[in-house]
Amino acid sequence: MERTLSIIKPDGVEKGVIGEVIRRFEANKIKIVAMKMICMTKAQAQGFYAVHKDRPFFDTLTDFMSSGPAVVMVLEGENVIARNRELMGATDYRKAAEGTIRRDFATDIEKNIVHGSDAPETAAFEIGYFFNRFEIMS
Ligand code: CMP
Numbered sequence: 001m002e003r004t005l006s007i008i009k010p011d012g013v014e015k016g017v018i019g020e021v022i023r024r025f026e027a028n029k030i031k032i033v034a035m036k037m038i039c040m041t042k043a044q045a046q047g048f049y050a051v052h053k054d055r056p057f058f059d060t061l062t063d064f065m066s067s068g069p070a071v072v073m074v075l076e077g078e079n080v081i082a083r084n085r086e087l088m089g090a091t092d093y094r095k096a097a098e099g100t101i102r103r104d105f106a107t108d109i110e111k112n113i114v115h116g117s118d119a120p121e122t123a124a125f126e127i128g129y130f131f132n133r134f135e136i137m138s
Contacts, residue, residue, distance in 0.1 A: 003033070003074055003136075004081045005126035007115040010068035013037075017105050018071055021114060024087055024101065025075060033137040034074035038130070042066045048129055051122075061110055072130045081123055084116040 008021050025032065040048070045065035052058050075084055089100025093112055096103035106112040117123035127136070 001076060001078065002080045002120065002123075003076050003127060004084050004117045004123045005115075005130065006073045006075050006084060008071040008073075009111065009113055009115060010064065010070050011108075011111040012105065012113040013069050013071060015105060015113070017101075017113065020105075021101060022073075025073075025084075028083065028087060029077060030080055030083065030087075031076045032073050033076045034127075034131050034135050035071065036130075036135075037069050037071050039069050040066045048126070057110060064110055074127050074131060074136050081117055081120065085118065088114050088116050 006021075006025070008018055012018065012021060022032065042062055045062035046053070046058075049058065049061060049065070052061065055061075077083065087101055089096025089102040091102075091112060092109045093102040093106035094109075096106070101114050102112050117126050
């Protein structure tokens with residue numbers, strides 16, 4: 001059993017697709033074991049995306065991520081890191097496969113509706129960034 005962090009980013013909340021994203025998780029037998037709505041500060045967004053701190057998009061990305069409410073979730077299931085990434089589609093919505101969340105709803109490489117951890121080590125860091133163990137259902 002694996003866990004991953006999912007974020008419905010401020011553009012996803014703004015576009016009203018919280019329910020649709022969650023529906024896709026549940027339709028694919030992915031279990032939500034923790035969930036909350038948060039408004040990240042710029043500093044929180046910078047800490048979350050620290051691995052990207054030298055990228056040219058770091059400043060606009062962290063501005064965007066702290067621009068409004070986001071929904072953070074812990075997903076659980078077999079191979080859920082890869083399965084969630086499949087459901088999300090490629091970072092660039094123009095390269096995302098048909099029927100993926102980003103292909104269906106994103107309009108921008110940065111404002112791409114959802115985030116999902118890319119490996120077990122990043123999932124552990126990212127889950128711990130937003131949730132303590134009492135907030136995650138076992
Ligand atoms: P995410 O999966 O959250 O991981 C890093 C984020 O940086 C990514 O989604 C996008 O929101 C953003 N991002 C990645 N590449 C670019 C890029 N080339 N230009 C702007 N934003 C990007």
